[in-house]
Amino acid sequence: MVNISEFREYIIDEIINRTIFLAKSIDEIESLLKYWNLKQENVIAVRTSTKMRERYRNIYVYELKTKVREFSTQNFFRNYLFTSGLFEKLRSSIFSKGINLWMFRTYEWCKDLERIGNNKVLLIDYDLYIKLNNKIWALNLLEGNDYLRSHLEIRTKKLKTRYEFNTNSTFYKLINDDYSLPWVISSQISNGGDGVFKIANHDDFKRAISKIKTPVVKIEKFIENCIPVNQFAIIFFDKIIKYQPSRQIIEEHEGEMRFKGSDFKLKIDEKIERKITKLTHFIGLELQKLGYRGIFGCDYIISDNEVYFIEINPRFQGSTFLLTYNDDLFNPYILHMLSFYYGNYIVEFKNNMDICENQYVELKSDYSKYKYFSNIKEIEQQYKNESLDIRSAFDHIRLEPNVPQGFYLE
Structure with a gap:
């Protein structure tokens, strides 16, 4: 059996603190700072909130340098990394020490980072990522599995x-x-x-x-009155670990259906939960065959007591960080990183995992729901008698159109 205390120290010393975390926001990796002794100097964040800045003053935050909060796109990240001087800083002072790179999402230039000093980027291959983002290609991939094919036939008739x-x-x-x-x-x-x-x-x-x-x-x-649901999982080369499903908070704005947050207080029939988890498992098996490692997610809708697959998300998702607020070894960020390594500790720990195809890990987290907001006064009025963790942008930061001002946790 794995010595949990020794294994934790191994994860902290040999993986977490030998990795640079390039995150969209400090909140995404706060659990590693709070529970796993991640050093602040190992974090580079795109954006932050007043509350997070008070806690973690030594983290480089891009929006505080530029005074602008903008969408985190492929071109934005490329510009951020290569024109801010951070790439040269990483290459000269960090990569030379053999430190790895964790990113919220994979980009084509991640391959360049991996070639420098034989470093490991803890992400899926960019070419595979692009293929899975093609909805036609992804659906065709699932047609090769008997269980998934029968589900897709039902899906096609409904949708x-x-x-x-x-x-x-x-x-x-x-x-x-x-x-x-x-x-x-x-x-x-x-x-x-x-x-x-x-x-x-x-x-x-x-x-x-x-x-x-x-x-x-x-x-x-x-589909009217459906329930949008997300479930994410971690793929090892021989294991798939699923996490509890969450309800996606979707709001319509001028016809556009926007993701606004997640709620893990989802109460659904146990049979439906098992079906969602089994679908995620079999989808994970197909990704595993392609060499996929690490985190991925699936979107579904529930309608008339039936589940319908929507799409694969080959990346970290907006809901992911809610289940990281703990020091559990099944913390999604920890398992994502471990899926790229093969040390004796990791193999022993992994071999003790026994999650069946329709079972998922349920983690005790500090938070169970979050939602983006654009007007903090409306939120404060709506919840004036409740205690919420409200995380808003700095007053002097210019917000680009449609970029959320912040979010609140409960």
Whole structure:
């Protein structure tokens, strides 16, 4: 059996404090700072809140240097790393010591970072990431599994998935085919920032395709009163560890269906929970065959006591950090990092894991729900008699349009 105390020290000394964490926000990796003795100088954050800055003053924060809060996109991160001088700083003072890199999401230039000093980047391969972001490719991948294929047949009948070109004529073609409104449409290729739109009429459709950049859109029937659910898991080369599902908080803004947070107080039928977890497990098996390691997530909807798969998220997700507020060895960030290593301690610990295909890990966390906000006064009025952990941007930070001012935890 693994000596838990010794194993914790091994994780802290040999993995966590030999890794640089390039995070979207300090909150994402606060559990490692709070529970796992991560050194502040090993963290580079894009953004922060007044509350986090009070706790962790030694962390480099990009938005405090630029005075702007902007969306964290592929081009943004590339610019951030290579024009801020951080890349040269990493190369000269950190990578030469053989320290690894943890990132919230993989980018094509991560390969360049991996080549420097034979370093390890704790992320999936970029080419695999791009393939899995293609909704058509991902669905075709799942068709190769008997269990998933039978599920997808039920899904197709319910959602009536279509792939059409991103043109105005598509709208009238579907109407003429008696494809009744409302619809949900999104781009063929998702990169974490593409919109999902509810379409009730032609004006909605025009507005949506003007924002979708890919030539092909995925179109499905809009299911009223459904429950959007997410579940994430960790893939080792021979194990798959699933975590408890969460309800996704989705809000509609000018037809766009935006992710606004997660709620782990989800109460659903036990059979539905097991079905979600089994689907995530079998999807994980298909990713495992491709050489996928680390964290991934799946989106589902629940309607009429049935589960329907929506898409794969080959990355950390917005809900992930809520289940990291603990010192448990099953902490998702810890298991994600361990999935890239093969030391004796890790092999022994991994071999003791025994999570069946329809079972998940349920972690005790400091928080169970969070939600983004744009107007902190509205939140304070709504919850004036409750104690909330409100994390808002600095007053002197300029917010780009549609970027959340902050979020609150409860």
